Structure formats: C-alpha cells, structure tokens
Amino acid sequence: MRAIFSNPTHTDGSADGTTGGFRPSRRQFLIATGGAGLGLMIGGALPGLGRAEAAAGEAAENLINPFVIIRPDDTVAVLSKHLDMGQGTAHGLTTLVAEELDARWEQMSPEFAPADASKYNNTAFGQVQGTGGSTAIANSFTQYREAGAMARAMLVAAAAEAWGVPAGEVTVDDGTIAHAASGKSAGFGAMAAAAAAMSPPSSVTLKDPSQFRYIGKATTRLDVKPKTEGAPIFALDHAPEGVLVAAIARPPKFGATVRGFDASEAEKINGVVRVLQIPAGIAVVAKSTWPAFKGRDALKIDWDESKAETRGTKELRAEYAALLDQPGKVFQSDGDSEGALAGAARVIEGTFEFPFLAHAPMEPHDVTIHFDGEMAEVWTGSQLQTVDQMVAAGTLGIEAAQVRINTLWAGGSFGRRAIYDSHIVGEAAQLAKAWGTPQPLKIQWSREDDIKGGYYRPAYMHKVRAGLDTEGNIVGWHHRIVGQSIVAGTAFEPGMVHDGIDHTSVEGVAGNSYRIPNFQGELHTVTVGVPPLWWRSVGSTHTAFVMETMLDDLAAAAGRDPVEFRLALLPEGSREAGVLKLAAEKAGWGDPVPEGKARGVAVHKSFGSYVAQVADVTLGEGDAYKVDRIVCAVDCGVAVNPDNIAAQMEGGIGYGLGHAIRNKITLTDGAVDQTNFDTYEPMRIDDMPFVETHIVPSAEAPTGVGEPGTPPAAPAVSNAIFAGRGVRWRTLPFTDNRGGAA
C-alpha cells in the first residue's frame, strides 16, 4: 500500500497542459483506495496518518475520540471531517455531538479534522475523505451522534470513578456532570483527561428524537460572529513567518505549454524574488502578493498551442447540434418511444442549450505549502483531503502520510474545490519541489485566474420530443443529451461511469419519478479540451431545467394546470408530490395572478432531497422581467437545523438564478472570453427575490441540502415567463434567448 508512489515521476494521465505534473492515474487511485467502485468511490484502506491528535497538534489527554476533543477549559472541539465552505456542515456536525453529549452550546467549538482517511473518510465515498454530493450530514448523522454519546459515557465513567459513586447515578446536563445524592458536580474539562484514558464503551444508546434539544432547533452558528469581524480564518489569511507569494502564468488556451519565456522584466519588479518554470506554467515568486501579480503581468511567454483546444463556443455548438440528430448511447429505454411518438396526436419538441459555467467562489484559490524535504504541510480550503494529500505526495516523491493537510474555512466552493486531480494543491507541490529548499510558499490566484481557469460546468445540449394523445396524456418521450463527461479519465470514472454513461451527464433525466411510458434516453459524450467539473447540483443544473420546462409545455398543450399535470404523473404519496403540494399551497397556486405578473413551478429530486419552487415574476417591457418571490418546499428527511436548511435553499436559489439570468463562459478559438466579475457578473442583491422556505416534517434519515435548492429555480422562472407571455426560453442564460424566442 505504501509503495504506490514509489515512482513519483510516473505521470500517467497527466499529459494535460492545464495542470501538468502529477495526477493520480485511475490505476494508482484504485490501488490506494482498494479498487471497488461504489457511488463516488471505493473501499479499502489508505495509508493512515497515525493518531489524529498528532496531526491536530492536540494533547492526547484532551482527545476523547477522533471527533471530540475536550480541553481543560471545558471547550468541546468537534473535528469536522468535512470542509465548511459556507454550507454549515461544521455547525451541523457540532450540533450532533452537542446533542448526545448534553453539552452547553456556548462551550462548543467547530474545528477541522486533519487529513486521515482511516478515521475521517466520507462513508458515502468509501475510504476517501472529502465533501460533496450533499452527503456531509447524511454520512455523519449516526457517526457524530455516537461520538458525542461515547464521549458522554466516558465522562460519566470518569466522574463515577473519581467520586466513588455508581455510574448509573451520574447525570449530564447542559455541560455539567453531577451526582445528586452526594452533591458533587464538575465541568467536562475537569474529567476530560480521565475520560480520554478510558476504553470507549462497546455500544451506546442514542437519544430518542423526542429528547432532542439541539437537533431540529435553530442553534446559533458559532462561525457567524467571527465572520462579522473579518476574522483571519481563510487560506487567504494564512501567512506563516517569511512566506513568499507566487502568481502563476497558466496557458491562455487549455492544453497549451510553455515553449520559452523571458522573465527579465518581471525580475526587475521590486519585490520579485525568483521566476521559475513548473509544469503548471511560469511562477513568479515575490515577497508579497502585489509584486507577484505585477511580475506575472511583465512576463513574456511563448506558448506552444499545438496540443491546445482551439475550438470556440461557435464550433462546439455546431458539433453538439449535429449530434442531437444522431442516435446516441442509450441510458434508459422503456417501451417503444419512436412508435409512441409516431402515433401521438401531438408532439412537442424542444432544443436546449447550456453554456460552460465558472463556479467563481468569493475566495479566489489560495494555498500555502511548506516542504522541508521530508514532511509537507499544506493549508487550504481542502474539499477532497485524501486526493489533495495523494497528489501532493506524488508530486513531491513522498508518501501520503508525510503530507499534513490543514483544512481551513473556505470562501465558497460550489464544487470548485472538490477537484479530481487536485490541481490547486498539485501546483503548490510543484512549486515547493522546484524551489528546492525549505520555504513557506503561497500560491495566490487572481479572479482572472479563476474565471479563465477551466474546471467548468460543461456545456450541454438537449433535444426532447414528447408526445400527447388526444386526451392530453403523455404517450412517449425521446430525450437526447450531448456534453462532456465530468469524470471520464479521472479516478472517479470507475465509480461513476457505467456502460459508457457518466451518471452526472444524465442524472435527473435518468431515474426521474414521472410515470412516463415509452421513454428513451440517449447520450453523446464528447471530448473537449476544457477541463470540466461538478457545479452545485451537477447534472441537475441542466436536466431539471429540461424536464421541468418540457412538462410545462406539455401541460399547456394538454390544457392542464402545471401542478395538477405533474401530480397526475407522480406516484401517489411520493415525496415529490409532497413538496409540490406544499409549495403550491404556500404560494397560493391557483389564486389569480395580478396583471403584469406571472407564476411558474418546478419540482426536482437531487441528492436524495426533494425540492419544489414556485416563482412569482413581474414582466416588464419587451423581454424584461424581475423575479419577485420564490416559495420553496423541501423534504430532506430529519431537519437537523431548520434555519440552515432555509439558508441553503436561499443560497441555492440565488446560485441557480445567477446562471439563469446572465452567467456563461464562452470561448473564441479556445480562449475564454470572460475575465472577471465585469464580464461574468454574479447575481447581485437587486437580482435576488424574496425567498420563503417550508420544510416537510419527516422522520426519514437526513439527506443533503447544499445542492438541491439550485435545480428548480431556473425552470420555475422560465415557466413563469412562459405562463405570462407564452414565450419559451430554452437556452441558458435567458439573455441568450432575447429577440429570438418564440
């Protein structure tokens, strides 16, 4: 197992000019992760980092178990195995521990676990530590509750021993351990060292939900106050003594490489220390950030574009459009789609276009590394710690256990930091290796680096033909999708691509809950030299839009109400039907819509959660519109923190509306046209509707909320505009429909 990087120069799969350097090959990754593919990943054992406290820098007597530290001052630190990029996971996991520990909320402290997949793996991913797919609470719900319950039992045992009383008579409440008969009591800190020395109980009984004090209640997020004070908690803020800052000139077209460069002007910039070539590009290393950026601007680089992607959006669009008319690989086939369409009373056809999208998290990428020749320490908002660790190790020619990853709070991600090739940390390792001597080095990305840097939500096109009978019932559906695979050629391929179908390309169309007979789904997977990546809600970013707008078109053609039409197609008692009814009721669906306003609905399941949204839109002159309100209903099983669920719905809706109203990445001759927030302008406050969230009460196991709020927003708005104007916008962003839609 430890020999997997015995040949660190092996770069199978790395002939990728955009990232260069080490990339874990599919084979290496499988060896490291055990080889069995399930869901995102895998089972088996990874080289462990040893005891968690070593990496956490924590005294052994404070470490009650891998997830709970109790310090002498009564602080209970909960080590989040997941990245918190704003979605509230650290808070959620802290809530689970506090609940079973019977802690006082104010003594809790959310912190991050070190990278150690032997203890902190995402059980939904197998033996890999990482965050994604809205799995954080779902895979941790029992684990963190048990960690809290075990810690409680160990504190009780320690107190019983110290006081010479039966453990059964010791109580814990609101952060105080007590024995009523003797009048003895103590805080957690006083018993922590003794508790840490105890053997954990072989089993614990978890609370009945009726006893919950924190779960299901709106507790105050402990990270909020520091975030109102500009606290230095991000990778941007991490600056060890003597750190040098690097900016990297990366290829202007994906796949281009450096033929030669002239650094003479860059080296004259005050503060520039050294310019060096690494596989990712040319790094300008300076005493601080500004001279690094200035020095990079002063470089003269001769790029070899012979292997670069030089097609632009125009060319790609033409290729995708041609494929829409050719049979693709079948991903779902029920009945006889073509026969049913041939016999249909009416066929509705729609062609849909979706652009590349940048994630553009608020914090541009930044990572600090310190490699002393033996150990490497990394500070960053790490979302796939295990992959980051492997890639850094592979690049530096050391073992994964020699790479310590310090996960810091991340300024957003939306998928961008969960990178199958860990190219951000990989670049840092390349730089540290090229530097050659122990030196803390930080790579700072500019916003332009981020917007132009690829790893986009891939562009897609869909073409759907759906038939109705004379009664207005759907009789057949033919659905073709064209786009890049996100995971083909990466370590994630074995787990996520089956029979040539990347599940992320079709999820939301494949396995949708509508009872549609004679359904055929086909996929064309195209190869484009633009690195793709999952973007908040992944396949559902496009599939929900297509399904939900097509259903609205069919309802209109059938002369049926959009909510009633959907309910008739959904299984009786389904959770989709539940959220759809709730959103419709709360939004006043069926009430008259005032003049100049319009209302639309959409419902979609993603990541195990069900979300319906009703959009109220004001229609202006010409194509103008404003989204006034979105009423959202969500069913995500047990609501661990209702207020955070509402926050994630609000944020997911805002993110979904951003790509609906104006965001797109386009290419000209392979070069990205957009550069910064002036040309890739995010949603702003004046674009944001009023949002109202309703949660379906549920005792089902909790499912994710980070992503599922995003998919219904764009189709609900498109459906509102269709209801108001009779105009169907099938291209995202909506601005690309103007003047041409009918």
Next chain:
Amino acid sequence: MAFEITVNGEKRTVDADADTPLLWALRDELGLKGTKFGCGIAACGACTVYIDGYPSRSCVTPIDSLGEAEVTTIDALSGKAADAVRQAWVDLQVPQCGYCQSGQIMAAAALLSETPKPSDADIDAAMSGNVCRCATYHRIRQAIHHAAETMEG
C-alpha cells in the same frame, strides 16, 4: 519606497511601490487581514474600507493616492451602526462562507449611518456593489431592516 498612511487612527509606514493597492498594503504589509480580496477591479466589494468615512474599494486604491486620508477597516470598525449591523448579522444568521461579509458589513454600516431607515430600494442601491456568491442577499436585506429597528430602539 515608504509611505505614511493613516489606518484605524494610527499612522503606519508602508514600504511598497506607489501603485500598490491599499488592499495588499493592509493585508501583506500591515497584517490587517479583515479586508478580503475578491476581484481586484472594484466589481465585488469584498475589499471595502472607509476612506475619510466613505466606503471605497481598497483593491483599486493605490497607496500613493491616500495622502492624509483616514482609512478605516473592518478590523477596527465600531460605532452604533456597526454594532447594530453585526448584531443583526448574528441574529439573522446572515453569513454562509462569510468571505464577502467584511465588505457587506462595511457597506451596510455606512448605509445606516447615512440613512437610518432605508427602504428595500435604498438597500439594493447601497449594497448592489457587494457580491455574495452564497447569495445571502435575502438575509442581508432583512438584517439591515432589523439593524435599523434596533438602532431606533
């Protein structure tokens, strides 16, 4: 070369080129980490500071343009409006990732100092230069109203 600038009431010396943006002088030279970097072109507001009391984008403000101007950063932001805004941000649990919130709070406190009872339109106008990719806008709007109420009370 060395510049003397006034930050949070103190005279500080910054040894950097004249075109160095105030943002990087604050962060890299003076160790004031509250002001964040978002875009570098005054398009997102993450780097908002006050220059002589006015919300300004530190990422496009060269240090040689400051002269005697007084710079205030989130690290030292205080006063009635700032306190009310911060408390409202906690009460309504506004931040998600939190990265843009230094700038949001600077902008919101400036708004409330000028306009103690802002309308939704006032809020949109004053805050539209501050991007939040987590889209906490809905709560920002509510929290500004909430802060306005507490300031009144």
